[in-house]
Amino acid sequence: MEIFKNTIWTHLENREMESLKKLLSDAEVIEILNVIRELSSEEQAIVYRLLSKDKALEIFEQLDTHLQQKLLASFTEERVIEIISELAPDDRVRLLDELPAKVTKKLVDSLSPEERKETALLMGYEEETAGRIMTTEYVRLKRSYTAGEALEKVRANAKEKETIYTIYITDDSRKLEGVLSLRELVMASPEDILENIMHQKVIKASTSTDQEEVARTLQELDLLALPVVDNENRLVGIITIDDAMDILEEETTEDIFDKAGLADFNRLESDRSARLVTGSVFQIWKVRLPFLLITMFGGLMAGVVIGAFEESLEAIAAVAIFIPVIMDMGGNAGTQSSTIFARGVILGHINTRKFLDHLRKETLVGLSMGALIGVATGIIASVWQGIPELGIAVGLALAITMTLATALGFLIPFMLLKLGVDQAAGADPIITTIKDISGLLIYFVLVNQFLGYLL
Incomplete structure (x- = not known):
């Protein structure tokens, strides 16, 4: 791959366009895709113009929308119109959005009137729903066809359809009646009637189903495509597994950026990383400073707690040694939990309607880990400092703090989610603030309880 990339750059630098055109015609689509993403806007436009028409369209459909926009900006109006009209309906709508x-x-x-009708149909559905991302290019047959007739229909329409591996059976009004795989159709006897070999129980989605739910269904059930029906069970489109994987990737990427504090940094823009680099300092401040200020406030409040127990620290210097352990272990446990919650919600592993069950389990996990680490650290503290009571205070403080932190790691993001606040970017600072203050308070109260005779 590196050799291929360097060869393209060499041809571009030397303006050897004929040689480059020959190289691109012999190359695989995946090779060109990997290279074109690393080229400058001007180089991308040159490479794209040298591709054959079919290969150019195939590559364009697989590019990220921000790269598609950059390429369109370098084309003539006639070329832009040509590309838009050749795209599959779902890819066209995704770009137009x-x-x-x-x-x-x-x-x-x-x-054209037909293309305009298809595009208007998809754009008429709510954003991030199955109707918005489905394609209308699918194979639809009648239940009265024989297997032989069905195969002839599939052959005649194969080039125009996005996928032919799943075939849908409908009545004259397009009401979905069954489904059949291409493999089952090929293996059937030519005289077999589709009604007798189709599966009547069909897993499907409605046009209003959330796109993430559709993507998860496809992934979990290992389906190649999922039919989409309207309120009257009429087949209006399908969603394929490649589109589902794109959706899951986009949602996961969005969550990663949210965790980095970019949630409100022009969320409507698809190229968040470019915005981070080119945005003004003030724009970046607006997003990141509020959460940093929450953390700063938490640190000051923790300092107030330490100041309130200054006499304990002066009387028993060893108490200060274990403050970082208490704060760090609680912080790590809370961050783990909040990250697990965010990912679980995105991937559908956490059902918010059954949140109390998830919270109960996570709290028990925190208690078990806290007890284990608390016992180990308490023993080390006792042996190291020669004060058994200090070991007990450290161990109990760790167990309680880690249990509290894991519970907060689920509870705080959930509460922010319900309030409509960006839980991914705001949860960790809030958790850190509460955990630091409460962790130190618990630790010093236990120290005073068990080592009060030394004060």
Whole structure:
């Protein structure tokens, strides 16, 4: 791959366009995709223009929307219209959603009546629903067909469809009646009637189903495609596994950026990393400073707690040695829990309707880990400092703090989620603040309880 990339750069630098065109025609799509993402805007435009029409369209469909926009900006209006019209309906809508409204309207008006109708249908559904991301290019047959007739229909329409591996059976009004795999169709006798070999129980989604739910269904059930029906059970489109994987990747990436404190940094823009680099200092401050100020406030309050127990620290210097352990272990446990919660919600492993069950389990996990680490640390503290009571105070403080931190790691994000606040970016600072103050308070109270005779 590195050799291929360097060869392309060499041809571009030397302006050897014919040689580059030959190289690109012989290359695999995946090779070109990996390289084109690393080229400058000008180089991307040159490489794309040298591709064959079919390969250019295949590569364009697989590019991120921000790269698609950059390429379109380098083309003539006629070429842009040509590309938009050749895209699959779902890919076309996904790109149009990212373009300015005036540009979108102009491009939609340039489409043929049939393409315009398909595009308007998808854009009429709510964003992030199955209806918005489905494709209308699927194979639909009648239950009265024989297997032989069905195969002829599939062959005749294969080039125009996004997938032919799953075949849907409908009545004359497009009501979904069954499903059949291409493998089952090929293995059937030519005289077999589809009604007798199709599966009548069909896993499906409605046009209003959330796109994440659809993606998870496809992933968990290992399906190649999922039919989408309207309120009257009429088949209106399908969602394929490649689209589902793109959705899950986008959602996971969004969550990672949220955890980095970028939740409100122009969420409507798809290229968040570019915004982070090119945004003004003030824009970045608006996103990151509020949460940093929460953490700073927590640190000051923790200092107040330490100051309140200054006499304990002066009387028993060894008490100070274990403050970092108490704070760090609680912090790590809380961060683990909040990260698990965020990922679990995104991937559908956490059902918010059964939140109390999840919270109970996570709290028990925190208690078990806290007890184990607390006993180990308490023994070390006792032997190290020669004060058994200090070991007991350290061990109990760790167990309680880690249990509290794991519970907060689920509880705080859930509460922010219910309040409509960005839980991914705001949870950790809040957890840290509460955990630091409460952890230190618990520790010093236990120290005073068990070592009060030394004060």
